[in-house]
Amino acid sequence: MNTRDLSVHLKTLVVGVAAAMALALAGCGKKDEAIKIGHAGPLTGPVAHLGKDNENGVRLALDEANAAGVTIGGQKATFSMQSEDDQADPKQGPIVAQKLVDAKVAGVIGHLNSGTTIPASKIYHDAGLAQISPSATNVTYTHQGFKTAFRVMANDAQQGKVLGDYAVHKLGAKNIAIIDDRSAYGQGLADEFEKAAKAAGGQIVTREFTGTDKTDFNAILTSIKGKNADLIFYGGMDSQAGPMMKQIKNLGISSKFLTGDGGQTAEFLKLAGDAGEGAYASSPGVPLDKMPGGKAFADKYKAKFNIEIQLYAPYAYDSANVLLEAMKKADSTDPAKYLPILAGITFQGVTGNIAFDENGDIKGGSISLYQAKGGKWEYLDTIGG
């Protein structure tokens, strides 16, 4: 093949590809009338059970909206969910975010972990897409100056403060050991807890670290045992906290155990088994039965999905509904139109009253405390709100 043949072949190739692309694009056209709502969360990996829980919450909200019949912009609107798996991996979060942006979703409920929500929020902000997280509690998420980032529960500044105070004043801990899993959430919460505990007069005897994929904590727990802490605080998720409790009991450590919302789940109780007895945990908001729409939601959820709620499903449900409400009020699915409405909205969700402050944090968020007793989480107290 000489150069002339090559250039002819190349031209043919380009024309062929262009024709194919034109056909494909023509095929796309305006077939899709459903409004896509994006959901991003970990559907695989250690916290897949929580990601699925969120997805179910969003699905329930969208199915109800479709059944009730919603009109937006003069047209009947049907909503569909595009759910993506970010594997709770901070590297995967932006990839999934870009995918949702490219799919032209009208809004995003996600992500679950702070570690994925924060990098993804930049992508959504650049695309001008609204993002409501049902569970990311790290402070940074709403403090980046993004007008697109919202959350429906209290953040870790509040949660850490409540935990730190509680540990020193209510649980009477003087020497505290802190472990975190080095994720944005775990580290952030542990840092806030440390500040608050020190301010309350507690002594931090050691800070140990682990990873989100580790199951062996014997070495760091042994080290803590030697420092005679009367309380161990763990910043991280239930899939680590559960085995950690087992190993604490196996090593004969009698310190109290306190963790944040990442551990306040049924899965923690399952993984820890008998060793989980007596553990303390906090969770933003109030327990399901104290929520205004809690019991009704729990029944609906159980009837539809045939499993118990894990943790954040009510918040995912409310996030989806408040997004839909903003679209209805703005009479448009264009983020540029409904974002200002969303920022100023007041909405009665199943979790309580939802209104956002100038950062996108929820106004009047509260933190509740629980203790594991007899294989169940027993409600202790609510602070704030």
Add this chain to the structure above:
Amino acid sequence: MDIFLQQILNGLVLGSVYALVALGYTMVYGILGLINFAHGEVVMVGALVSLSVIEVLLGANLGIPAPLVGVMALVVAISVCMALGFSIERVAYRPLRRAPRLAPLITAIGVSILLQTVAMLIWGRRYHTVPALIPPTPHTFAGATITNVQILIIVVSALIMAGLMGLVHFTRLGRAMRATAENPVVAGLMGVNINRIISATFVIGSALAAIAGVLVSSNYGIAHYYMGFVLGLKAFTAAVLGGIGNLPGAMLGGLLLGLIESLGAGYVGDLTGGFLGSHYQDVFAFLVLIMVLVFRPTGLLGERVSERA
């Protein structure tokens, strides 16, 4: 001082598991010159299969005593893994025996990913709780605590390693294995059925992997489809540390790596005045490996790979 003893015990438990898995890597490398990356996944399959058997037996409420359920689960897991190891060798590695070294290596990685995905499809993506068949009652002595399961791990690993050494040095099969490891072509000329010996090596290694999988999942109470990857990597590191191809080397490397990890995680924070935290435990372990290889490239006890004329 009692904390030091506790860390040593933690390290021995960890190290015993690494040693069991490292033996599989080292035996295969010694004979074939192949790093069997799928070996960690065989450990995972052993753990998940035994979990399923336990769940079925306990769920059927046949009144079988718990330790017997454990033994039955172990037997099934070992059988499944032996069959798996045999099949992997026949299907993925035997056709590539004469191929350039890179081909079986990539194939091994491919088998590893395949097994992970199949496991994910069968057992799902969640972390599974392993029921405790042996009550993990802690025993305390000299200020250190150890549970029944951990004692079992150390004892079982030690017995198996002794058994393997006995097999390799005092039986006909062992002699044939050593001959094949030294020089497969000449061993073949002397009447050793090379294919059978290689299959036997994979099968024995996989049996060890199954036992390791059952022990690990019992100790931590967790099993999931991704558990084999990091474990396999660390076990391979342990094999290299002790001298690849060298059976006592794999055992020593495994135990040593477990101890280094445990002591590293426990003390690196104190040693560096809080500059480096305990999440650098992996860094610590691999740094030690690099140092050993820099000064002794063939590993601590020297490598033993077959002569390939």
